[in-house]
Amino acid sequence: MVGLCLLAGVLVAGILFPVVGAAGVVSNQASETVDSMSAELADEPPPQLTTVTDRSGKPIATLYNQYRVPTKPDQISDAMKWALISIEDRRFYEHTGVDWKGTLRAAISNTSGGDTQGASTLTQQYVKNYLINVTYRDDEVGQQRAQEQTIARKLKEARIAIQLEARMSKAEVLAGYLNVVEFSRQIYGIGGAARAYFNTTPDKLDVNQGAMLAGMVNNPAVLDPWNNPEGAKNRRNLVLDSMVDNNKLSESDAERLKKEPLGVVKGGPNKPAANCIGAGPQHGFFCQYVEDYLIRSGISKEDLYDGGYTIRTTLDRRINRIAKRSAEEQVPKMQDNVANTLSLVRPGKKRHEVVALAANRDYGLDKEAGETTYALPSDTWNVTGAGSSYKIFTAAAAMQHAGVGIFDELPSPGSYTSSRYTNAGAPYTVGNAGDYPPTLTLQGALAKSPNTTFVHLVDRVGIKPVLEMTYKLGMRRTMKSNAGNGGAIDKEDEREAHTMSQRKYYGPRGNSRGMPSFTLGVSPTNPLEMGNVAATILSGGTWCPPTPIAEVTDRDGNPVKVDENPCQQVVSEDLANSLAVGMSKDDLPGGTSAAAAEDVDWSRPMIGKTGTTQNNVSAAFVGGTPQLAGSSMVFKPERPTGGIIDGGPGNVYSVDGESAGNIFGGKAPARTWFNAMSEILEGEPVRQLPSSSPRYE
Template structure:
């Protein structure tokens, strides 16, 4: 029986050797049989991918000067070229994993047959894979099938078919790549635990160094880990990691790459890894920190909306140079925090800044009193407060900008013409007003006792409600909604929060289509709700800043872009398809509107006190806004060099008021009402930042009004 068993085992080994040889020689002699056919699937394309396609890399986001602010990645990997990896690292890996690496042509026949005999005879399982074969397997696991669990399992199957495929690809790789390239390729693709991939990332994460400076003990630890990264993690399992490191040192001695005396000395040394876990950057915009995180978030949102996939963004190895001015962003954050404490419950104070221009509207800063981050208990948030449609209670009377613009465009009035300002107004045009209004009408009154008539310019500075509801009646709801869309409220008016539901594709215009459910009726069949001019709908602070930029750009709308340049992993420019700039409104109208908005910072204007507190003397446009019950407020302002919107609102529990007790003493009211106004916290935030940002820059006058709109 023993002789029979021995003969059967010998026959099995011969058959196995024949299958291996037949599979390996298949590219030359052709294939015959099911096993060979299975092994030949996609070999050519796979070997080409391994030779030509680099693995996932991290994307770097920088400020406008090219200084990094964040990294985005799924696998933390810093690629290293062959000459950027220390000899100690190379020889440590070769000694423990593939001593005949420089002798074989991709497959180690001695090791393969030895492993086959051991495995089939019931001994310990031996892999016998060369570094080239391991490169193939790890590439499949960590790159090709990185998001495919089934594919990863297939890449590790203990089957002859899988081994044949792996071996054939390894042989092909050896004909296309040098040994140094294969070794570096392997060291760039392998995982070193905790989502750390490649020796470049491992050198930094484990030892805060670069791969060219890895010492023998450091290299021995890393080389030993590739066998089982999770089990040999030096922070979780320091004893096992030390034992494995010492085994690597012994193999280096056996391979004559290290003296026995040095090996014994090194074995007595500690592992030397950085304390408290690996030193690696955050994998998303949290890495931009509490100050720059909101800008990074907008960059990500913007690119995903403009054709880039999240997987591409997080694995493509791009360098994204943004338009963020680090100093301006810091001053914006500082000013927002000076007005509202960062940990104040249910109060968000935001500032969004955009650079006007007829070719681009570059976003300069996105800031909030709250820190960007995941720790809600510390007051942090990852909601895009300055850029998204986050203020659900509105920007108040700053929306009167749109009513004034529509009235100018329709010839209802000019900026210096007189408009009526009755103490109260009951509209016979609009409906669904407050409960105290007679019938189904819309009624409105003013705050304080303004004169019963004034110029449109004065009305924009002092903001009487009745005047603008009357102008809205005369200009028409449809025209005013269109104007808001044209000047910049694109994303705002597309949002479900603003529309109250999905748009009607058959409506007459973009603005009506996007907002008719809230302000124009389900089918466009009645004039709408007059409260639109009082700014009661959800709004994006960034888009309000871009409205001001459009006005200061002679009526040219451009998308508020955070992108200066994108380059790929090879340094080549990557274009993105952004909406083209457009002459949204007549240039004369925009210039005249700018003059109409130029008195809010002057004595009698609603922002005069805040402007004076910061010694403001520059020509500018400005408009404050406050919502019902003083629950949110805004200030929209611009100079020829910089446009911005500051908004304060309740992000967590919108219903209720805000109390302004002065800088640093702003809080959410426990009752229904507050005392917040756009000329308080928002205006102080805007002037506090912009006055410092523009220090040293020339004073530029506003454009002259067009006689057609005077």
């Protein structure tokens, strides 16, 4: 009896002095929660899905942890409202937030060894669901506290409910509850539930539909209508009976409705995928890059999936569709462990916008159908490198640090032994894969690609300037992540430091093993970054991050600033323009991509460079025009044990064991690039490359 009297005193204190609260029972944390739960709940709105669109604003995917469609009080049907009130809180319009008789009855049950279940008003349930599904949605301990069957928790809940009723109308409380409550399968709120279960909107929910949804909130996982249709139907019928008891439905209508099926959509909920799977096989890789890019820019994944953003991307659907078709024409999507990617970027001095990220594989979860969720075009999955395309960096370093001009004659012997580096103490010797004249200009060497010429240039300038140039021109994440011969960049300082003097290089130095082989492209490579290198060169030496973001707005339509790295003038415009001229002969007769260019009657001025790794286990082509740049790479996403055979379009496959392949950068990669670019640029004006500078000729 003494305990009950004390309890009554606490409850009265909660009624009369809701702001002060019951000393010693309601925690400071609860007080803070009360203050945040205002009528608008603006301090912490419920999680809302993020929409990802293409460049024109057409949605391609949704990202969410909780599928929720915000709904206003006047957007909910009366049938839905009365179904919920009848089963959960018949005196909803009579109390001020707490049903004191029920609460005392539950408390007495608790003191006599019972539990505190029941007696919660819709307002109290709103509080509990808000704490579980919003405030503590990622805090398991907090969720457990919000559901504890204790007097202290009940009092805390009651106190908050009183506060809410003092600040909110009944219509707002009811809509607030219906916006946060769970309906199973990541579906939260009546807006999402109406669409997912009945393919309708909350204002059109009829009595039968409203009764089923009102019944589900009691135990959404157990009463899932697809997993437990009988249980869901029985619970729906109970709600119909409660509506009869509450004088909101006639008994005859209730009996008639009980005979009707549940009426949910067939096969499962009608809701979009919760992640980039929803972007489909064509656009999934782009969506994945958008997600990764924003997370690296400082937006947490939780915020990205809960924040209700609208992300307009730079994706060009037409270009992406052409790029994917070209990749698939060269390498079948079902070809085991052979990927073909095509990344396309628009050059510019203010932005480098990514317009396409395509692969022969489809983006998805069905491995048997050739699908994958590896970010193939935008991450460093190629374990075997990009081959001689890395000679671009050696050429640029030699131009900047050794005064080499693009028309300077350079040696190209059949074999060359480094005068500066050794191979585990033995001489480092490299040979060419074909026959070359004894000397070539740098321009000719970039087109024909003799290994000896570029190892000779590494000897002249040293490896460090080559590594620095590789990073400057665009291989930022590649140089940070790979532990191969290129060395790695120190820590996650990419957003703070943008000059090479602020960076440290780790990995082989001096006479360390294999250093000259860096110019032969043996290190793991990010395909998108390789395409952005061409964009940097065609932007007069201005590097910009390859961005997939056009704009981001919050749930209220306000712009959100994305913390992107600023563009940088990484080499002089004269050097970049001269390097572009140096790379302008690859598609012409004698160049390594000439055959692929001839197949599509290519006639536009362009830059290009092919690359092939040892034993033909991967190959690449990087190139661009003033309008569009990019790279195609063919490789094995899983660690290779053999080469790749290129038997022509649609006949590219993997070789098992240690056997070498016959693929080259001038084959499938170049064909992928030229076939796509010729169609993409059809009808576009022909733009000339910049002129070279006498300083670098």
